[in-house]
Amino acid sequence: MASKLIFIFLFIFLSPQLQFLSEAQNWVQAGYWISNAEMPKKDINSALFTHLLCGFADVNSSTYQLFVPSASEPYFSNFSIIVKRKNPFVKTLMSVLIAAGNSVSDENVNGSVLSSMVSDSTKRKSFVDSSIKTARRYGFDGIDFIWRSSNSGNLAQMGILLDEWRIAINSEPRQPGESKLILTINVLYLPTIEMGIPYPIDSIHRNVDWAQIRSYDYHLPTGDNFTGLHAALYDPSSDVNTDFGIREWLNRGFPPDKLVLGLPYHGWAWRLVSPQDNAIGAPSSGPAVTMDGSMGYKHIKSFIRDYGYGAASEYNATYVVNLYWYKNVWINFDDVETVKVKIAYAKEKGLAGYCAFQLSNDDNWALSRAAAQEGDNQENKHQLLLKIILPVSAVLVILVAVAVFVLYYFRRRKPKSEEEMVLRSIGSPRIETSAAENFGSDAHLLVFKFAYIKAATNNFDSETKLGEGGYGPVYKGKLPRGQEIAVKRLSASSSQGLVEFQNEVSLTARLQHVNLVRLLGYCTEKEEKMLIYEYMPNKSLDLYLFDPIKRYRLDWPRRMRIIEGITQGLLYLQEYSNITVIHRDLKASNILLDDELNPKISDFGMARLFKKDVYEANTGRIVGTYGYVPPEYVTKGIYSMKYDVYSFGVLLLQIISGKRNACYYGHDENLTLLEYAYELWIDDRGAEFIDSSLDDSSSPCKIMRCMQIALLCVQKDPDDRPSMLKVFTMLKTDSMDVATPKRPAFSVKAG
Numbered sequence: 001m002a003s004k005l006i007f008i009f010l011f012i013f014l015s016p017q018l019q020f021l022s023e024a025q026n027w028v029q030a031g032y033w034i035s036n037a038e039m040p041k042k043d044i045n046s047a048l049f050t051h052l053l054c055g056f057a058d059v060n061s062s063t064y065q066l067f068v069p070s071a072s073e074p075y076f077s078n079f080s081i082i083v084k085r086k087n088p089f090v091k092t093l094m095s096v097l098i099a100a101g102n103s104v105s106d107e108n109v110n111g112s113v114l115s116s117m118v119s120d121s122t123k124r125k126s127f128v129d130s131s132i133k134t135a136r137r138y139g140f141d142g143i144d145f146i147w148r149s150s151n152s153g154n155l156a157q158m159g160i161l162l163d164e165w166r167i168a169i170n171s172e173p174r175q176p177g178e179s180k181l182i183l184t185i186n187v188l189y190l191p192t193i194e195m196g197i198p199y200p201i202d203s204i205h206r207n208v209d210w211a212q213i214r215s216y217d218y219h220l221p222t223g224d225n226f227t228g229l230h231a232a233l234y235d236p237s238s239d240v241n242t243d244f245g246i247r248e249w250l251n252r253g254f255p256p257d258k259l260v261l262g263l264p265y266h267g268w269a270w271r272l273v274s275p276q277d278n279a280i281g282a283p284s285s286g287p288a289v290t291m292d293g294s295m296g297y298k299h300i301k302s303f304i305r306d307y308g309y310g311a312a313s314e315y316n317a318t319y320v321v322n323l324y325w326y327k328n329v330w331i332n333f334d335d336v337e338t339v340k341v342k343i344a345y346a347k348e349k350g351l352a353g354y355c356a357f358q359l360s361n362d363d364n365w366a367l368s369r370a371a372a373q374e375g376d377n378q379e380n381k382h383q384l385l386l387k388i389i390l391p392v393s394a395v396l397v398i399l400v401a402v403a404v405f406v407l408y409y410f411r412r413r414k415p416k417s418e419e420e421m422v423l424r425s426i427g428s429p430r431i432e433t434s435a436a437e438n439f440g441s442d443a444h445l446l447v448f449k450f451a452y453i454k455a456a457t458n459n460f461d462s463e464t465k466l467g468e469g470g471y472g473p474v475y476k477g478k479l480p481r482g483q484e485i486a487v488k489r490l491s492a493s494s495s496q497g498l499v500e501f502q503n504e505v506s507l508t509a510r511l512q513h514v515n516l517v518r519l520l521g522y523c524t525e526k527e528e529k530m531l532i533y534e535y536m537p538n539k540s541l542d543l544y545l546f547d548p549i550k551r552y553r554l555d556w557p558r559r560m561r562i563i564e565g566i567t568q569g570l571l572y573l574q575e576y577s578n579i580t581v582i583h584r585d586l587k588a589s590n591i592l593l594d595d596e597l598n599p600k601i602s603d604f605g606m607a608r609l610f611k612k613d614v615y616e617a618n619t620g621r622i623v624g625t626y627g628y629v630p631p632e633y634v635t636k637g638i639y640s641m642k643y644d645v646y647s648f649g650v651l652l653l654q655i656i657s658g659k660r661n662a663c664y665y666g667h668d669e670n671l672t673l674l675e676y677a678y679e680l681w682i683d684d685r686g687a688e689f690i691d692s693s694l695d696d697s698s699s700p701c702k703i704m705r706c707m708q709i710a711l712l713c714v715q716k717d718p719d720d721r722p723s724m725l726k727v728f729t730m731l732k733t734d735s736m737d738v739a740t741p742k743r744p745a746f747s748v749k750a751g
């Protein structure tokens with residue numbers, strides 16, 4: 001009876017608004033998710049999207065049937081079910097990549113397979129029929145087709161293929177409740193490919209639900225000798241820009257409401273020939289930072305953060321791009337401002353929506369959220385949302401009232417959702433609050449409730465985020481009685497079982513030393529793995545060393561105390577604890593400082609917790625943290641205690657010089673930090689290496705001795721490097737001889 005009443009309400013309120021509703025729903029908010037991406041599908045925030053594209057399916061070169069490669073099978077399987085848990089309205093598409101070499105993924109299907117498939121009607125049929133079957137088998141709502149061929153003959157046949165595909169989709173015998181498959185295509189930013197040959201525009205228009213424009217990767221550091229923008233919306237001096245491409249599509253009669261703007265969640269890093277010339281169009285000698293210069297948005301943000309407090313990219317409204325450069329690294333990418341302007345542009349042009357490439361590069365959903373919000377704001381301007389929200393919320397109020405009534409007075413069901421749990425644990429003091437706060441001096445490891453951590457971090461609000469390490473984001477939390485904690489929310493890359501994880505955590509918790517950050521407890525509820533640490537108010541060492549002002553707070557005696565503290569901590573991990581721990585990610589940002597600026601090593605248990613290499617998952621290409629990794633690991637994957645000795649040496653050089661190790665030094669700015677230190681030291685000019693913020697009264701002899709010890713630690717051959725015990729003795733005993741270092745290892749060169 002009640003439900004009938006609600007139905008009538010709904011109908012009366014909504015029927016005049018239905019066309020607005022459907023108009024609003026037509027706005028496409030899509031994103032590609034690529035199998036083997038570092039982000040598990042269950043972490044996809046599908047609430048921010050209307051369509052999710054799962055890539056990539058392949059074509060069999062003998063049967064021309066579409067298939068999901070066996071390596072991608074676990075990613076495709078259940079994709080739809082899993083992403084629909086968070087948003088039942090999201091539509092999923094299976095993306096098929098048929099590439100003739102280059103771009104997105106070179107290792108995919110070869111060009112002759114494509115030519116051969118499209119030129120033969122039997123083969124086309126085999127492909128089309130199998131694509132529909134495969135999409136249905138995996139529960140997808142549609143198919144996306146990425147075409148990469150510059151063969152003009154193929155283009156004409158592509159038109160035919162699309163016609164046949166449309167007919168097959170329309171005539172598919174569907175199960176009750178199944179809707180017609182969506183068909184989309186991914187095309188270049190211009191309606192023509194090489195040499196002005198146009199796409200079969202009429203066929204595309206006729207047959208697809210929409211076309212996603214690949215409005216990025218225009219200029220790449222591997223191809224161009226001058227810096228260029230890879231995804232400029234405008235360019236006053238060239239036609240290579242998104243606005244030009246879109247206008248070309250529209251000029252050729254392609255309807256705007258079938259065009260979807262591409263949003264890159266990545267940027268490109270160039271190596272400048274001269275750091276002084278950092279303009280757009282400056283001479284470049286190739287890619288920087290990664291092998292081909294490609295960097296995911298998340299990676300770019302952490303790269304910029306690593307340069308220290310306050311470093312930021314610059315937004316340029318002429319081109320609509322974010323730019324960041326430091327010394328000879330020059331990066332262009334889309335940050336939040338850029339994304340917002342592009343969405344507003346898409347709305348203004350009447351386009352169908354946007355499609356991000358690709359989701360796992362987003363940083364805590366910052367770009368996706370900005371895109372979704374900007375879409376809504378634009379809608380507001382047309383007062384569309386208002387027209388929908390008012391009646392909908394009126395109905396919702398009634399529904400909620402009825403639901404509350406039913407739930408609490410009749411059924412008295414137990415609350416299930418996370419929100420309800422938080423409310424309960426805050427509202428009723430019986431639950432866990434006292435236990436979790438009693439971590440006194442001798443307390444055992446605490447098991448925190450998820451809801452409790454969620455409340456303490458204000459639902460993992462980005463405001464409370466302290467940073468992002470190799471193992472996931474870190475949040476600052478405040479327990480109800482005021483204690484501050486740091487919460488490390490591990491990314492789900494561990495293959496470890498729950499019990500194993502808990503054992504490891506307990507073991508790690510027994511490592512207690514004044515120079516190690518203290519672990520208070522953990523939380524393993526809801527498929528989460530979180531570690532709860534004491535909060536360090538002064539954050540990390542890098543924020544002091546590389547900051548033009550704060551570095552003055554670290555005079556030499558204080559730096560010496562920091563060096564001694566780190567040495568003690570490492571010594572404990574290597575020699576004096578009952579288990580040997582190789583840290584493998586020792587770096588300035590992992591040295592936290594307490595309220596008296598005493599150092600504490602963080603993340604020290606991680607190497608044990610994660611036996612497999614999660615580092616690789618963090619950056620994609622670079623193993624470990626750029627510049628701290630010894631050569632034997634890079635080339636052979638060997639790690640030993642000498643791994644940490646190497647990283648310690650790099651850190652020591654940074655503490656002495658206040659210099660970063662991702663930059664180039666020396667007269668020609670072509671020496672790595674290690675080479676530079678060595679050259680100066682061997683020339684007896686070591687004093688030039690010392691941080692200029694250390695005043696004259698600092699003890700130069702002691703500093704030179706430290707520098708020599710550091711150079712011993714970064715030698716190429718691990719056997720030549722001293723043990724931590726030896727390092728400790730050399731630092732302590734001024735009379736002890738220090739060997740002459742050999743030339744340091746140049747393990748990782750930029751580019």
Ligand SMILES: *[C@@H]1O[C@H](CO)[C@@H](O)[C@H](O)[C@H]1NC(C)=O
Binds near residue numbers: 061062067
């Ligand atoms: C293509 O299909 C043939 C015949 O079914 C099969 O033997 C072959 O393994 C398939 N190739 C791939 C790469 O799946």
Ligand SMILES: *[C@@H]1O[C@H](CO)[C@@H](O)[C@H](O)[C@H]1NC(C)=O
Binds near residue numbers: 074
């Ligand atoms: C997909 O879901 C089914 C049932 O929900 C489950 O049995 C199966 O193992 C899942 N497959 C994968 C690869 O996760």
Ligand SMILES: *[C@@H]1O[C@H](CO)[C@@H](O)[C@H](O)[C@H]1NC(C)=O
Binds near residue numbers: 061110111112113
């Ligand atoms: C591409 O596929 C064809 C057969 O379809 C094969 O003969 C050729 O060797 C393949 N080319 C490459 C580069 O794999």
Ligand SMILES: *[C@@H]1O[C@H](CO)[C@@H](O)[C@H](O)[C@H]1NC(C)=O
Binds near residue numbers: 223224225
């Ligand atoms: C870039 O410079 C290299 C060598 O100087 C040259 O071989 C190459 O053709 C140049 N590329 C472009 C796109 O100008």
Ligand SMILES: *[C@@H]1O[C@H](CO)[C@@H](O)[C@H](O)[C@H]1NC(C)=O
Binds near residue numbers: 280315318319
């Ligand atoms: C964008 O960059 C160009 C070239 O560096 C410069 O001329 C222009 O003034 C910049 N525009 C804005 C709005 O900063």
